[in-house]
Amino acid sequence: MGNKTWTKTADSRSAQREIKRRAVLMAGARLFNDQGYEQTSLEDIAAALNITKRTIYYYVQSKEDILFGCHQLSLEFLGEVMEISRDDSLPVAERISRLIRGYCEWVSTDLGASLAMVRAHSLSPERREALHEGKARVDFQLRMLIEKGIREGVIRHCDPRLVAAGVFGALNWIPFWNRTDRPVPHEEIAEQYLAMILNGLLPGAGGSKR
Amino acid sequence: MGNKTWTKTADSRSAQREIKRRAVLMAGARLFNDQGYEQTSLEDIAAALNITKRTIYYYVQSKEDILFGCHQLSLEFLGEVMEISRDDSLPVAERISRLIRGYCEWVSTDLGASLAMVRAHSLSPERREALHEGKARVDFQLRMLIEKGIREGVIRHCDPRLVAAGVFGALNWIPFWNRTDRPVPHEEIAEQYLAMILNGLLPGAGGSKR
Known part of the structure; x- marks a missing residue:
């Protein structure tokens, strides 16, 4: 067992397996997004990859497994x-911009979109809880940046929780309308959203004081 | 048949039927939102209304019928x-505010939320198309207001299509996080979102010129 060659082979085999497992997850994500989780069968996913359903079972145990795997990888x-967006030496507005641009790019991928589009009803409560925590982390990051900005006087007073919910709503909705044959580039969306969001978030903003 | 009493009875009977049909749609919407369309059976909806499944068939033909009915009513x-938001004598920013406040209230109801939360995969292509047109109308209304504002110089230059998508994204996402035991009042959400959106949309806004 200490045999180096064997270990190396085993490592590469497990790396190979992981690559193929990811291909299964990505194919699953794409089909779940396009036609719905419930409307997608393991056969559909196998067909999209040109493999048999039996082969799929080598990488995952069930369709729920694929969904959970997608969400974990996502x-x-x-x-x-x-x-x-963690670099503490940058101004808050720049860190928020980086987070929004990055999120915009991420949610435009099949895996990112699957987290926004496919509801977790079909997952077990434990798995749902695990994913919920992961999603809460990015929400917390944006809130924390907004709060920091308010303290520093570079972001106007607002309810960081509601503002973060609004921002992520705008971003999570992208795959619902932009999964077309000619999608709007995510960079373009990010610029338009940032102009709207940031100019609203910065103090002294707004021609109309409400 | 010209008998007035009979007609009246028939009218009231059909009004009664419509009231009960709406109760079925509302119960359906709530369950679809909470536990997912696929995870909800006609039995669940009947149970929520304390009626039998047989009685439900007097009002609708199938679960798909309930979903489509929900979306139509919505x-x-x-x-x-x-x-x-149609009053042409009002300033554009006020019309946009009214549209956003109204949408915020609407999407916070079970029926409004069902249109945002339940994907139409399960509907026939014709029914999906019919709903798509209805949804496109409100999107068009907001774009039209933004374009008008740009022409009048009271809204800064932007891509109305992308900005409208961002606004409706933020709004459509509300039911995904605010369907809790203690929801944030829709008026509060609307005020926070409007402050972010409008101060970003108005010209001369923004401390940071990007």
């Missing part, structure tokens, strides 16, 4: 998005 | 929301 990528 | 109410 949250992993979302974690990377959050990283780019 | 669009009817949305039409009323659009009415209050």
Whole structure:
């Protein structure tokens, strides 16, 4: 068992398996987004990958497993998005912009969209809870940045919880309208949303004082 | 048949039937929103109303019928929301505010939420198309107001299509997070969203020129 060659082979085999498992998850995410989770069968996913249903069972145990796997992997990528907004030396508005741009790009991928579009009704309560925590983290990050901005006087007074909900609503809704043959580039969406969101968030903003 | 009493009875009978049909639609909407369309059976809806499944068939033919009925009725109410933003004598920003406040209230009802939350995968293509047109109307209304505001110089230059998508995204997302035991009042959400959206939309806004 200490045999190095064997270990190496095993490692590469498990890496291979992980690559293929991810392909299954991505194909699942795409079909769930396009036609609905309930309307998608394991056969559909296998067909999209040109493999048999039997082969799929080598990577996942069930359709629910694919959905949960999608969401887990999606949250992993979302974690990377959050990283780019963590740099404490940057101004708050720049950190918020980075978070929004990154989220916009992420939610425009099949995996990102699946977290926004596919509701977790079909998952077990434990799995739903696990995902809920992951999603709450990015919400918390934006709220924290808004609160910091308010304290520093660079963001006007507002309810950070509701503002964050509004921002993520706008972003999560993107896949609902932009999954077309000619999608609007995510960079363009991010710029328009940021102009709307930031100019509203910054103090001294607004021609009309309400 | 010309008998007045008979006609009256028939009218009142059909009014009664419509009231009860609406009760079925509302119960359906609530359950679809809470537990998912696929996870809800006709039996669940009957049980929520304390009636038998057989009685439900007097009002609707199938679960799909309930979903379509929900969405139709929901669009009817949305039409009323659009009415209050039609007054051409009001400033554009006020009309946009009315539309957003009204939409916020509407999407906080079970019927409004069902249009935002329940995807139409399960409906026939014809029915999906009919609903799509109804939803497109409110989107068009907001875009039209933004374009008018840009022409009048009271709204800064932006892409009306993307801005409208962002606004409706923020609003459509409300039922996804606010269907709790203690929901945030829709008036409060509307004020926070409007402050963010309008101060971003008005010209001369924004401390940071990007």
